[in-house]
Amino acid sequence: MKKEYIIPIFVPHLGCPHTCTFCNQKQISGQTKQVTANDVKETIEYYLKSFKDDSKYVEVAFFGGSFTAIEEEIQNELLEVANEYIENGKINSIRISTRPDYIDKNILKRLKKYHVKTIELGVQSTNDYILAKAHRGHTFEQVKKASSLIRWNGFILGHQMMIGLPESTKLDEVNTAKQLIKLKPKIVRIYPVLVIKQTKLEEEYQEGEYIPLNVEQAVERSKEVMQLFNKAKVEVIRVGLQNTEEISDPSTSQSQVVAGPYHPAFRQLVESSMWYDEIVAKIKKFNVKVMQVLITANPENINTIIGHKKENILKLKEIYDVDVMVKPDETIKKGSFHIEIEKTYEDILQEEREKLKK
Numbered sequence: 001m002k003k004e005y006i007i008p009i010f011v012p013h014l015g016c017p018h019t020c021t022f023c024n025q026k027q028i029s030g031q032t033k034q035v036t037a038n039d040v041k042e043t044i045e046y047y048l049k050s051f052k053d054d055s056k057y058v059e060v061a062f063f064g065g066s067f068t069a070i071e072e073e074i075q076n077e078l079l080e081v082a083n084e085y086i087e088n089g090k091i092n093s094i095r096i097s098t099r100p101d102y103i104d105k106n107i108l109k110r111l112k113k114y115h116v117k118t119i120e121l122g123v124q125s126t127n128d129y130i131l132a133k134a135h136r137g138h139t140f141e142q143v144k145k146a147s148s149l150i151r152w153n154g155f156i157l158g159h160q161m162m163i164g165l166p167e168s169t170k171l172d173e174v175n176t177a178k179q180l181i182k183l184k185p186k187i188v189r190i191y192p193v194l195v196i197k198q199t200k201l202e203e204e205y206q207e208g209e210y211i212p213l214n215v216e217q218a219v220e221r222s223k224e225v226m227q228l229f230n231k232a233k234v235e236v237i238r239v240g241l242q243n244t245e246e247i248s249d250p251s252t253s254q255s256q257v258v259a260g261p262y263h264p265a266f267r268q269l270v271e272s273s274m275w276y277d278e279i280v281a282k283i284k285k286f287n288v289k290v291m292q293v294l295i296t297a298n299p300e301n302i303n304t305i306i307g308h309k310k311e312n313i314l315k316l317k318e319i320y321d322v323d324v325m326v327k328p329d330e331t332i333k334k335g336s337f338h339i340e341i342e343k344t345y346e347d348i349l350q351e352e353r354e355k356l357k358k
Contacts, residue, residue: 003056004056004057004059005047005051005056005057005058007058007059007091008061008063009035009039009043009060009061009062009063009078010063011064011067011078012064019135020124020136020200021133021135021166021200021201021204022134022194022195022199022200024199024256035078036077037077037081040060040081040082041081044060044081044082044085048090048091058091059092059118060085060091061096061097062094063097066097066098066102067096067097067098068096068098068102069098069099069102072110075110076114079094079111079114079116080114083114086115093116094114094115094116094118095116095158096111096116096119096120097119097121097160098120098121099137100138100143100146101137103119103121103145103149104149105149105153108149108150108155109153112153116155117155117156118158119150119155120158120159120187120189121143121146121157121158121160123143123161123176124160124161124162125140125161125172125173126140126175126176126179127140127168127172127176130168133165133166135200140179143183147183147184156186157183157187158185158186158188158237159180159187160188161176161177161191161225162190162191162192163190163191163192163193163213163221163222163225164192164213164217164221164260166201166210170220173224174225174228177228180234181234185234187234187236188229188235188236188237189236189237190222190226190240191238192222192240192260193212193213193260193261194241194257194258194259194260194261195210195212196256196258197257212259212260212261213260213261214261215261215262217261218260218261218266220273222239222240222266222270226239226270226271239271240266247262248264249262250262268308272305272307272311272312275305275307275337276307276315278337279295279305279316279324279339280316283339288341288344288345289345290320290341290343290344290345291321291343291345291347292323292325292341292343293325293339293341294325294326294340294342295325295326295327295337295338295339296326296327296332296338296340297329297332297337297338298330298333299328299330300334301334301337302326305326306326312324323343325342
């Protein structure tokens with residue numbers, strides 16, 4: 001199986017006709033100047049030199065802005081450079097991120113000419129009131145239309161949604177996930193809202209008009225929508241913003257995060273919580289009082305099962321008085337686990353009886 005590599009090229013706020021309350025792409029990316037064709041070439045060359053695998057799949061991804069809202073001449077210049085690397089066999093595909101209101105048949109025809117393979121839409125919510133509150137400047141109807149056009153024209157469709165937007169409830173976010181699933185994206189990203197410096201949301205936060213989710217709340221909400229996507233076989237390719245110098249602990253000087261559910265291993269928290277729920281459900285199905293269990297799982301899942309800083313193991317001991325041992329086994333399918341009872345409460349009592357006899 002080929003190892004996949006992404007060459008990220010950020011086009012912060014370039015072309016975007018709106019300023020969403022939560023957004024300041026220049027602050028998030030740490031990049032303020034406009035990207036040129038030469039920048040694209042230099043970035044691709046830099047990354048290609050660092051990729052060691054002979055058998056690899058390489059994708060250039062234009063992130064950060066509303067790519068198809070950029071002036072068409074600039075779009076073509078940037079795409080032309082990336083496309084040259086496709087034609088000479090050095091990269092395999094191109095991915096862009098854009099707004100649903102900047103997709104039409106002519107745009108898609110031009111993107112196909114440059115071998116763009118994947119188009120991710122910044123949806124954020126399917127509730128028009130919440131979209132308006134966040135100053136998104138588009139409606140869910142436009143999301144539906146753009147998604148249909150993208151799939152109809154043979155592109156891979158991706159969606160990006162947010163958790164914790166102003167006035168958004170858990171039910172709103174569950175409904176957003178359900179409605180997006182109906183549009184049949186192949187991939188999705190889940191982003192809990194962080195309050196970023198120099199945004200409208202920061203003003204609302206400082207004035208007490210917006211209260212961000214804490215980490216625990218964001219984990220619970222993200223877990224619920226992630227479970228829906230998993231069940232529908234929609235691949236969740238990211239949960240939480242990428243950890244960078246700018247997106248880091250709010251207490252650090254270089255961080256652009258003012259408040260919100262920041263955590264450097266946010267996805268692990270979400271997935272660990274999902275494992276915890278499954279383990280508890282299986283333990284509860286045992287007809288005896290369990291004191292110790294052995295969990296066997298694929299090595300790739302072990303750390304997530306244990307939890308960040310052994311959180312799951314500690315919670316199971318604290319809440320259910322169950323000691324958990326974890327053992328890796330490569331024969332077990334990723335995402336699955338086996339659980340066996342090692343000791344029951346009756347076993348403990350019997351051990352005590354034996355000691356008394358002696």
